[in-house]
Structures are given as C-alpha cells and as structure tokens.
Amino acid sequence: EGCEKIAHKFLHSGDAHAHEKELELALVDRDIDLVAIERKKINGAIRTDFILSAEIVVITLGTVAKATFTTQLMVLCAISLLMTVGVYGLVAGIVKLDDLGLRLLGPNPPSSPQTIRQRIGWGLVGVTPYLMRFLSIAGTTAMFLVGGGILSHGIPAIHHTVDSMIQSLEELEAFGHILSSVGKLVIEGLIGMLAGFLTLLIVTFLPKS
Numbered sequence: 001e002g003c004e005k006i007a008h009k010f011l012h013s014g015d016a017h018a019h020e021k022e023l024e025l026a027l028v029d030r031d032i033d034l035v036a037i038e039r040k041k042i043n044g045a046i047r048t049d050f051i052l053s054a055e056i057v058v059i060t061l062g063t064v065a066k067a068t069f070t071t072q073l074m075v076l077c078a079i080s081l082l083m084t085v086g087v088y089g090l091v092a093g094i095v096k097l098d099d100l101g102l103r104l105l106g107p108n109p110p111s112s113p114q115t116i117r118q119r120i121g122w123g124l125v126g127v128t129p130y131l132m133r134f135l136s137i138a139g140t141t142a143m144f145l146v147g148g149g150i151l152s153h154g155i156p157a158i159h160h161t162v163d164s165m166i167q168s169l170e171e172l173e174a175f176g177h178i179l180s181s182v183g184k185l186v187i188e189g190l191i192g193m194l195a196g197f198l199t200l201l202i203v204t205f206l207p208k209s
Contacts, residue, residue, distance in 0.1 A: 001051050002143035003196035048139070049088070055146045056083060062153060094131065101125035145185060148192030162187055 060079050064072050101124030102109075104117050113119040152162050165187060169180040 001048055001196075002140045002147070003193065003200045005140050007200060052139075052143065052146065053083065055150060058150055059146070094135070097124050097131070098128040101128065141189070144189045144192035144196065146192070147195065148188035148190065151191055151195055152188050158191065162191075 056079065057076065060076060061072065064075050067075070101121040104121030104124070105113075106118070106121075109121070110118065113122045152158050162184070166180045166184050169183045170176045172179060
C-alpha cells in the first residue's frame with residue numbers, strides 16, 4: 001500500500017492533478033454527488049487502516065506469543081480498545097478540524113477575523129491541509145517501518161542479519177546507542193520498502209486472467 005502510494009505519486013502525477021481539478025469543478029457543480037466522492041475517499045482510508053490494524057495485531061501477538069491464551073486474548077482486547085478509542089478517535093477529530101474551523105467562523109465569515117473565535121477558526125482552516133499532508137507522509141512511513149519490522153522478526157535469516165548490523169552499531173564508542181536505535185528503524189524501513197516494491201512489481205506485471 002505504501003509503495004503503491006509512492007509509485008502513483010511519481011508515475012501518475014498527471015492523474016493527481018486531474019483529480020484535483022475534478023474536485024475543484026465538483027465544488028461548483030450541483031449535479032455532482034460530493035457524498036459519493038467523499039465515500040470513495042473514506043473507503044480508501046478504511047483499506048489502509050485495515051492493513052495497519054492487521055499489522056498491529058500481528059505485532060501484538062508476537063509480543064505475547066509464549067503467554068497463555070487468556071493473556072493473549074486480554075492483551076488483544078486492550079490493544080484493540082486503545083487503537084479504536086484513542087488512535088481512530090483522534091483521527092476522526094483531526095478529519096473534522098476544518099469543519100470546526102468553519103463553524104467557528106460563522107455563516108458569513110469576514111475577509112479578516114475580528115474576534116478570538118474567528119481567529120481560531122481561520123487558524124484551523126489554514127493549518128488543516130498542511131496537517132493532513134504531514135499525516136499522509138507519516139502514515140506511509142509507518143507502513144514501511146511496521147511492515148519491515150514484521151518481516152525482520154518473522155524471517156530468521158533477515159532477523160539475524162539485522163541483529164548483527166545493530167550490534168555492530170552498538171559497539172561504536174561515539175553515539176553507539178543512538179545510532180543503533182536509529183539504524184534499526186532505517187534498516188526495517190528499507191526492508192519494508194524493498195518488500196513493498198517487489199510486491200508491487202509482481203502485482204503490476206503479473207498476467208491478469
């Protein structure tokens with residue numbers, strides 16, 4: 001999913017510009033169903049969240065693999081509750097930031113804010129696009145890190161190779177601990193990217209029936 005996003009960004013940039021133009025026209029065309037467009041974007045977000053949720057479940061099970069079934073069940077329930085209420089609740093709030101900003105501005109917003117409430121509304125409306133862009137980049141990065149981590153821990157050969165590299169970094173006298181922590185993230189991220197691009201190539205060029 002992460003590699004598909006990157007490939008689409010660089011290989012199909014024209015499609016992205018066309019999509020932005022389509023959205024701009026949709027805003028002024030009353031015949032276009034904006035709800036259907038929003039529903040399509042929501043479905044894409046749900047697919048991405050499903051992938052990340054599955055990865056989180058795999059990681060959680062890996063940490064309690066040797067525990068009893070009851071412990072595994074309780075940990076999974078706790079993580080599921082935390083992710084649903086905490087993370088997805090936070091995401092739902094972020095998605096509605098611009099709506100909150102518009103509500104604070106009122107039905108007839110002035111050209112320049114006059115009150116503290118309107119200043120907050122202008123600020124929310126202005127910062128939301130940049131926040132969304134940052135979250136998109138952070139989410140894609142998380143896919144590589146989490147996916148690479150799963151592969152690193154799940155495949156013995158990769159796991160031993162990564163451990164050897166991390167130990168070599170830890171033995172460095174200067175900033176060895178910091179370098180090993182950062183190095184582990186970088187290595188697992190690269191593993192995730194490599195696996196993702198290989199999968200994307202297979203899916204792209206595999207003959208379709």
